Amino acid sequence: MEAAAPRGETPATPVGRPRLTVLSGPSGVGKSTVVAHLRRAHPELWLSVSATTRAPRPGERDGVQYFFVDDAGFDKLIANGELLEWAEFAGNRYGTPRGPVLRRLERGEPVLLEIDLQGARQVRAAMPDARLVFLAPPSWEELVRRLTGRGTEPPEVIERRLAAARVELAAEPEFDTTLINTSVEHVSAELLALVSES
Numbered sequence: 001m002e003a004a005a006p007r008g009e010t011p012a013t014p015v016g017r018p019r020l021t022v023l024s025g026p027s028g029v030g031k032s033t034v035v036a037h038l039r040r041a042h043p044e045l046w047l048s049v050s051a052t053t054r055a056p057r058p059g060e061r062d063g064v065q066y067f068f069v070d071d072a073g074f075d076k077l078i079a080n081g082e083l084l085e086w087a088e089f090a091g092n093r094y095g096t097p098r099g100p101v102l103r104r105l106e107r108g109e110p111v112l113l114e115i116d117l118q119g120a121r122q123v124r125a126a127m128p129d130a131r132l133v134f135l136a137p138p139s140w141e142e143l144v145r146r147l148t149g150r151g152t153e154p155p156e157v158i159e160r161r162l163a164a165a166r167v168e169l170a171a172e173p174e175f176d177t178t179l180i181n182t183s184v185e186h187v188s189a190e191l192l193a194l195v196s197e198s
Ligand SMILES: Nc1ncnc2c1ncn2[C@@H]1O[C@H](COP(=O)(O)OP(=O)(O)OP(=O)(O)O)[C@@H](O)[C@H]1O
Pocket: 025, 026, 027, 028, 029, 030, 031, 032, 033, 034, 146, 147, 149, 150, 181, 182, 183, 184
């Protein structure tokens, strides 16, 4: 839900100004699937490409899904202040390159980030105007089915991701809006409406 500005105060985001939307939610809920569906229909919608120390999955390409870097490369990004936010998630580090995000916001273009809960919290602290959207599964059983069915992680990594998922699900009230990913088509349309509205 959107917090109303206290009486007599200007809302944090002036009407008509595009802003930063953060999509978060437990691993396997369908964030990438929903964003990919949305961007097939709206290729003009810009999604930040994160840096990560995770190894590429089959089919993933450097600079497309992620910028794949080693630990030393990630350390350098942090040391140089090049990340808007970063977090360790299930044994790997992930971070949002700061420059491209700020340049687009300065040009008045909407920005979409797909990041974990820790990152969402950092963005909220740094950019209070950001809209935080939580993507929730229809049920815990369905989340486990999706994460396992994706077939991209070994069982011990799935366990770590499910442990993180319990923490992320408990943090849902921190978000401005919750969307339930029952249907990719339906939830993509809901997300588009949120990203497009100012
Ligand atoms: N609405 C849906 N109904 C059924 N399956 C879905 C739905 N949305 C996504 N999936 C499937 O769930 C699996 C996980 O989706 P996806 O990889 O997009 O999740 P994610 O939230 O991006 O995960 P991660 O945070 O680990 O990157 C995929 O196999 C995808 O096809």
